[in-house]
Amino acid sequence: MSLLLSKLSPIMHRRSMSVRSFSSSMTGPYMSLSLKVNPSPGGVNIGKVLVFDPAKEELLELTDKAIPEEIIMTKATGASKGWGFFSDPQDSCILITDVMNPWSCKSNPKIFTLPPLTPLPSCQTDVIWSVAMSSCPDDDQDWVVGIKSLGDQLSFCRPRRDLRWTKITTPPDYFPTSNLMYSKKDRKFYLTGPGGHHLLSYDLHFKKSDKPEFHELQFRNFPESFKYDSEQSELFPSSCRTERLVESASGDERFLVKWYAKGCLDSRKISYETQRIMVFREEETTDGRFMCYTDDIGDMCIFVSKGEAFCIPASSFPGLKPNSIYFIGFGVGVYDLTTRTSSSFQAPTGALNYPWAPYWFPPSSS
Structure with missing residues (x-):
């Protein structure tokens, strides 16, 4: 720098x-x-x-x-x-x-x-690929931060409620360089698949065990x-x-x-x-x-x-x-x-x- x-x-x-x-x-x-x-x-x-x-x-x-x-x-x-x-x-x-x-x-x-950020087994977090937030920090007590690492890990945090990261594995080798965005309309985070032919979505009640919704x-x-x-x-x-x-x-x-x-x-x-x-x-x-x-x-x-x-x-x-x-x-x-x-x-x-x-x-x- x-x-x-x-x-x-x-x-x-x-x-x-x-x-x-x-x-x-x-x-x-x-x-x-x-x-x-x-x-x-x-x-x-x-x-x-x-x-x-x-x-x-x-x-x-x-x-x-x-x-x-x-x-x-x-x-x-x-x-x-x-x-x-x-x-x-x-x-x-x-x-x-x-x-x-x-x-x-x-x-x-x-x-x-x-x-x-700490990695899940077989994942890495050294390279942050994309980020998104549900709202500005000043606007919402339920503010959610999402970070997509290069590879298969997606991490969510609700800073005003719990500083721990919830770590989720995306489908292996399918969304390594996907870009994360938040939809105000749907109140969901989206990841785009290769070519834009598929989307994964995660709602604001994310849990490690939850499966993402798959959209073709x-x-x-x-x-x-x-x-x-x-x-x-x-x-x-x-x-x-x-x-x-x-x-x-x-x-x-x-x-x-x-x-x-x-x-x-x-x-x-x-x-x-x-x-x-x-x-x-x-x-x-x-x-x-x-x-x-x-x-x-x-x-x-x-x-x-x-x-x-x-x-x-x-x-x-x-x-x-x-x-x-x-x-x-x-x-x-x-x-x-x-x-x-x-x-x-x-x-x-x-x-x-x-x-x-x-x-x-x-x-x-x-």
């Missing part, structure tokens, strides 16, 4: 039209980039948080923030509902904080310490040229794919996002860049649950990264592009569903190259 901070320090001190201080009463969605800490003689760490505003394509500097000592040397591992997840390399505890939120208390940001998804209106994943692979032979299930803030709409990226060999390293993103809108019928291909999600824009995905109306935040996917992972940019093209953000040179906590955060207000 210290190396990344040193690379970003010149950017944070650069004063130009592309870097502005936070002053608005409300901020739109933003990308977390970095923080810089200035140790104080009084023992309080005061620093700056740097985030990126995709609507204005500007860097936003949050100054005079108290930075909790606990997260200074931690590793960012995820984000959900405006809160960042961090892992302490010394004791493996999970830390959840709102320090990256522009509206968190400057002098006393909130932080929750959860016990270390059926697809409709699939473009003829991409009717089967095998055909997709033939067209994009060097591609990899990941899936995200995302729900609107109201819970009225749900989408499955299939994200394809092309691998490129550069300086003996393989890098990936977004090649195509496909979106399917969920439709509930008497015949079952269907995912219907669409290239028109209207005013909506969807944000995907290693954090929990979310979607918001573009018209609420001038500058956002409707009918688009904002992505971090296989590159950093925006994908236009209408034209099926992606573009990178125009930010100061190097600003988006070395983020230490590269996650999308939803809008927030005072």
